[in-house]
Amino acid sequence: xxxxxxxxxxxxxxSRDLHALAALFVMPALFILIMxxxxxxxxxxxxxxxxxxxxxxxxxxxxxxxxxxxxxxHSGFSQATAAGDPMAALEKRRVNFVLVVAPxxxxxxxxxxxxxxxxxxxxxxxxxxxxxxxxxxxxxxxALALLGMEQMESSLGMAAAAPRNDRVSSVYLERxxxxxxxxxxxxSVPAWLVFSMFFIVIPLSTIFISERDHGTLQRLRAMGxxxxxxxxxxxxxxxLINQLQAVIMLLVGVYLVxxxxxxxxxxxxxxxxxxxxxxxxSLAAIGYATLVSVLASSVAQASIIGGVGIILLGSIGGVMxxxxxxxxxxxxxxxxSPMAWALDGMLDVLLRGAxxxxxxxxxxxxxxxxxxxxxxxxxxxLRRSWRP
Amino acid sequence: xxxLHDLYFRYRDDGPWVLQGVELRVAAGEIxxxxxPNGAGKTTLISIIVGLMEPMRxxxxxxxxxxxxxxxxxxxxxxxxxxxxxNLAFFGGMVGLSGGALARRMDYCIGFAGLDKVxxxxxxxYSGGIKRRLNLAIGLLADPKLVVLDEPTVGVDPQxxxxxxxxxxxxxxxxxxVIYTSHYMEExxxxxxxxxxLDEGRVLAQGPLGELLSGNDRMRLxxxxxxxxxxxxxxxxxxxxxxxxxxxxxxxxxLRRPLSSLVALCEAHGVELARVQQGAKNLEEVFMDLTHRxxxx
Numbered sequence: 001x002x003x004x005x006x007x008x009x010x011x012x013x014x015s016r017d018l019h020a021l022a023a024l025f026v027m028p029a030l031f032i033l034i035m036x037x038x039x040x041x042x043x044x045x046x047x048x049x050x051x052x053x054x055x056x057x058x059x060x061x062x063x064x065x066x067x068x069x070x071x072x073x074h075s076g077f078s079q080a081t082a083a084g085d086p087m088a089a090l091e092k093r094r095v096n097f098v099l100v101v102a103p104x105x106x107x108x109x110x111x112x113x114x115x116x117x118x119x120x121x122x123x124x125x126x127x128x129x130x131x132x133x134x135x136x137x138x139x140x141x142x143a144l145a146l147l148g149m150e151q152m153e154s155s156l157g158m159a160a161a162a163p164r165n166d167r168v169s170s171v172y173l174e175r176x177x178x179x180x181x182x183x184x185x186x187x188s189v190p191a192w193l194v195f196s197m198f199f200i201v202i203p204l205s206t207i208f209i210s211e212r213d214h215g216t217l218q219r220l221r222a223m224g225x226x227x228x229x230x231x232x233x234x235x236x237x238x239x240l241i242n243q244l245q246a247v248i249m250l251l252v253g254v255y256l257v258x259x260x261x262x263x264x265x266x267x268x269x270x271x272x273x274x275x276x277x278x279x280x281x282s283l284a285a286i287g288y289a290t291l292v293s294v295l296a297s298s299v300a301q302a303s304i305i306g307g308v309g310i311i312l313l314g315s316i317g318g319v320m321x322x323x324x325x326x327x328x329x330x331x332x333x334x335x336x337s338p339m340a341w342a343l344d345g346m347l348d349v350l351l352r353g354a355x356x357x358x359x360x361x362x363x364x365x366x367x368x369x370x371x372x373x374x375x376x377x378x379x380x381x382l383r384r385s386w387r388p
Numbered sequence: 389x390x391x392l393h394d395l396y397f398r399y400r401d402d403g404p405w406v407l408q409g410v411e412l413r414v415a416a417g418e419i420x421x422x423x424x425p426n427g428a429g430k431t432t433l434i435s436i437i438v439g440l441m442e443p444m445r446x447x448x449x450x451x452x453x454x455x456x457x458x459x460x461x462x463x464x465x466x467x468x469x470x471x472x473x474x475n476l477a478f479f480g481g482m483v484g485l486s487g488g489a490l491a492r493r494m495d496y497c498i499g500f501a502g503l504d505k506v507x508x509x510x511x512x513x514y515s516g517g518i519k520r521r522l523n524l525a526i527g528l529l530a531d532p533k534l535v536v537l538d539e540p541t542v543g544v545d546p547q548x549x550x551x552x553x554x555x556x557x558x559x560x561x562x563x564x565x566v567i568y569t570s571h572y573m574e575e576x577x578x579x580x581x582x583x584x585x586l587d588e589g590r591v592l593a594q595g596p597l598g599e600l601l602s603g604n605d606r607m608r609l610x611x612x613x614x615x616x617x618x619x620x621x622x623x624x625x626x627x628x629x630x631x632x633x634x635x636x637x638x639x640x641x642x643l644r645r646p647l648s649s650l651v652a653l654c655e656a657h658g659v660e661l662a663r664v665q666q667g668a669k670n671l672e673e674v675f676m677d678l679t680h681r682x683x684x685x
Contacts (some may be wrong), residue, residue: 009467009474016469016510215463222438222459223530297627329538 002225006233008238009241013207015050015243016097016345024245028196029252035097036253038182047387051132051349052078052095054086061103063147070146071099074125075139097124097136119144127183130263182322182351185263189253190346191319195340196249197242200314201306204238209291209302212385227386231378235286269349273356277349280366281342287373288338294377294385318344338369389416389565390437390534395446396410397432407443414534414582416451419556419566420535421597423671424572425679429589430569432458434536437567448536457567464519465526465529468512469664470645471523472503475511476529483530491527500555504516517548524552535559536567541575553579573672583671587679597671607639608628609650610663621656626653642668660673 014020055068072079079094082089086098094319100121102108108118112189122136211217220230253265267274289306313318317337323344326334334340345362348354395410406429414420424430435441436448438459450457466475468524476497480490498507506514512524524540537556541549556579559566570576576583577597584594593600614634623629626649630641643650654661 001486002481002485005478009470009478012474013467013469043651055422103564215461215465216467218435218440218463219461220482221464222441222456223479224456225482309666 002229003232003236006229007237010207010233010237011241014203014237017203017206018204023202024196024241025248028192028245028249028322029256030200031192031195032163032185032249032374033251033257033260033262035188035192036185036257037260039188041104041332051097052080052144053099054080054082054089054096055217056086056098058103059101063106063151064111066150067105067143067147068099068101070150071140071143073137073144074142076185076219077136077139088125090123090267093125093127095125095131096128099123099136099140101386129183132251140379154239182347185253185257185265186347186351189257189265190248190343190350191314191322193246193249194281194317194342194346195310195314195319197342198285198288198339200241201292201310202209202303204234204286204289205293205296205302205306208234208290209296209299212292213298215288217385223388227378227382231282231290231374234280235283237291238286239279239282242285246278265350267350269351269353270355272347273349273354273359276356276363277345277359277366280363280370283370284338284342284373287370287377291377294381309320310339313339317342318342340367341365341369389418389451390414390567391449392433393447393449395433395436395443395448397429397443398442405435406589410446410586410589410591410614411592412584412594414565414567416533416565417560417563418581419568419579419663420632421576421583422567422569422586423576423583423675424569424586428586428679430586431538433586434538434567434569440538450577455533456530457534457536458527458530460524460527460535460537462542464523466511466519466522468510469512471509472498472507472511472514472525475522476507478531479526485529493531497525497528500528500558502551502555515548517544517551519580520544520552521555524555533611534565534567539571540568541570541572549575573675575610585675585679586645594681600671604631605641606666607641607643608663608665609637609639610662610665611635611637612660612662616657616660619653619659622653622657624659638646 015264020126037080048154057068080089080095082094085091086100087122089095102119102121102122120140122133122140124133124136136250136338149190217230250267255264258264265344287364292302292309296305314337317323317328317334319339323334323340341362345354345359345366345367348359348362390404392410392415394403395407397407397494410433413526422433436573437670438457440459468477470478476494478488480493481488487492498504503518503521503525506518506680511519514522520540520543524537525538527535531571540556542553545553553575553603556568557564566578566579568579580597582594582596582602585592585600601619611634615637620632620637622630623639624636627644629637630640631638653659
């Protein structure tokens with residue numbers, strides 16, 4: 001009952017603190033939107049490269065060869081020359097996509113057979129932006145349309161075999177393999193989510209220090225509230241607030257960013273791994289915030305120490321600038337930041353399909369960081385504050 | 389109700405004693421005043437009484453049910469972002485109340501502190517007097533038998549102070565025991581049955597208020613204006629004057645003549661009596677005499 005009362009109190013206090021709400025929810029959402037859109041081109045793996053593709057012609061008939069020729073001439077993409085399996089070349093990122101012509105291309109074309117992959121598929125690299133994939137499809141549809149017109153013009157007697165216009169939309173799109181580098185939305189959402197979770201240092205320290213300095217802590221002690229209950233009364237509500245932040249930031253990435261012209265965040269990773277990592281990140285953030293609250297002698301001091309601390313941890317840890325853009329020395333330095341542990345873990349889950357076992361070491365590191373912070377905070381708190 | 393025997397306390401092993409052999413007895417149902425200059429050890433003593441700290445030596449005996457004493461701290465110890473009702477609900481939960489019991493205690497405390505009209509507003513927007521009343525109300529949520537009030541009227545207007553003082557007096561009629569600290573001596577004189585004066589960790593004096601106002605063989609007269617020389621000479625002729633000043637005269641009692649003759653003498657010389665007090669000193673003077681006048685902060 002006491003914990004429930006504490007949970008309700010913290011929720012009410014926080015819900016009425018507009019500055020804290022802005023810092024915890026609005027600011028990171030805006031950062032996600034702005035950074036996802038601003039870095040969209042910069043973090044697109046193909047932004048500066050010429051798009052190349054390979055053809056896997058499984059039909060090899062006359063019509064399919066003509067189609068490929070038309071695609072080659074009109075698409076603007078560069079056909080690569082590579083021996084061996086085109087899909088293997090795609091997975092090695094030697095090309096950006098593979099145009100797979102279906103085995104029965106000619107027969108399906110003339111037999112009015114429809115289906116998602118009845119004629120061809122465009123198989124893209126996971127780093128290829130949605131707009132580039134759409135462009136490849138549009139070019140394939142154009143090549144199909146040109147093929148039909150060419151056939152009608154050159155051989156009126158083959159009218160029965162002329163391609164139907166409705167077939168040209170039957171181009172199947174898919175992505176294959178795993179990406180090593182995130183796109184802008186894949187980078188921005190987890191980065192600013194981690195940052196915002198650590199930002200609870202501001203409201204938590206404000207509440208904590210106010211209670212200590214204004215006699216509320218003394219009153220609670222006189223009422224028989226124990227130190228563990230007092231700490232739990234902070235940890236549990238802020239843990240739930242962190243989880244709410246996570247839900248909102250992920251939804252911003254999935255739904256709001258694409259509405260404004262950016263890529264949508266794909267939540268393809270393991271939900272269990274993501275939940276484990278979010279829980280560990282939240283505990284690390286709460287541990288850090290509690291330690292700052294205990295060490296600071298005033299709200300102003302906590303705001304400065306806590307705020308500057310998370311900005312430093314975020315800068316080092318790849319929140320402001322993606323880690324893969326940093327030089328090697330900085331990338332190694334990033335590993336000292338718990339924000340980097342959390343961010344790398346989330347990228348592993350969201351981008352590379354890591355499961356709970358794969359991210360367990362990062363979650364354990366975050367948990368150890370939380371435990372160390374809370375232990376030091378508890379010792380200092382009991383010595384300094386748990387008496388009048 | 390509460391007996392403190394030979395209490396000693398210090399914050400560091402090599403530090404000075406903050407409490408040194410404190411002996412106090414507080415009877416059930418009385419309002420007990422605890423006075424002392426800043427740094428006298430009041431806060432430490434209060435902390436020990438309400439169970440926040442353990443004495444290093446000595447013992448505390450509490451009669452009656454093993455219920456925690458309630459502390460109403462000097463600070464406004466509540467949450468300004470919450471309404472008065474939400475504050476009461478939270479602290480009620482912290483003392484283990486829930487459901488109907490919590491609702492009943494909240495209703496009592498709201499009525500007791502006169503918070504009905506503002507209970508739905510955020511506490512941070514209350515006036516100073518209402519904040520003090522909320523602070524007091526929170527302390528009564530657990531229906532404590534012993535209430536420790538640490539300067540509960542600091543910074544309030546006279547109306548709110550009068551309300552708070554009357555409310556505290558009413559606690560005595562409910563059978564509660566109150567330990568009251570304040571720097572306002574007139575409040576202590578108004579409220580308290582017995583008083584202890586603490587300084588440098590020692591109890592310098594304690595007892596019923598009347599006894600503590602030393603010099604029971606004295607009567608102090610206060611005049612509205614400086615008394616004329618003729619009046620003072622007549623007074624010295626008819627009564628046994630212990631001390632004399634233009635606006636204050638102390639007489640030894642029993643008086644040589646009836647009190648009516650003293651009143652007649654005043655009227656004859658056009659002297660207006662502003663105060664007649666048995667005992668040579670008021671509480672503030674007793675306090676200053678015992679604790680000396682040197683600054684403590």
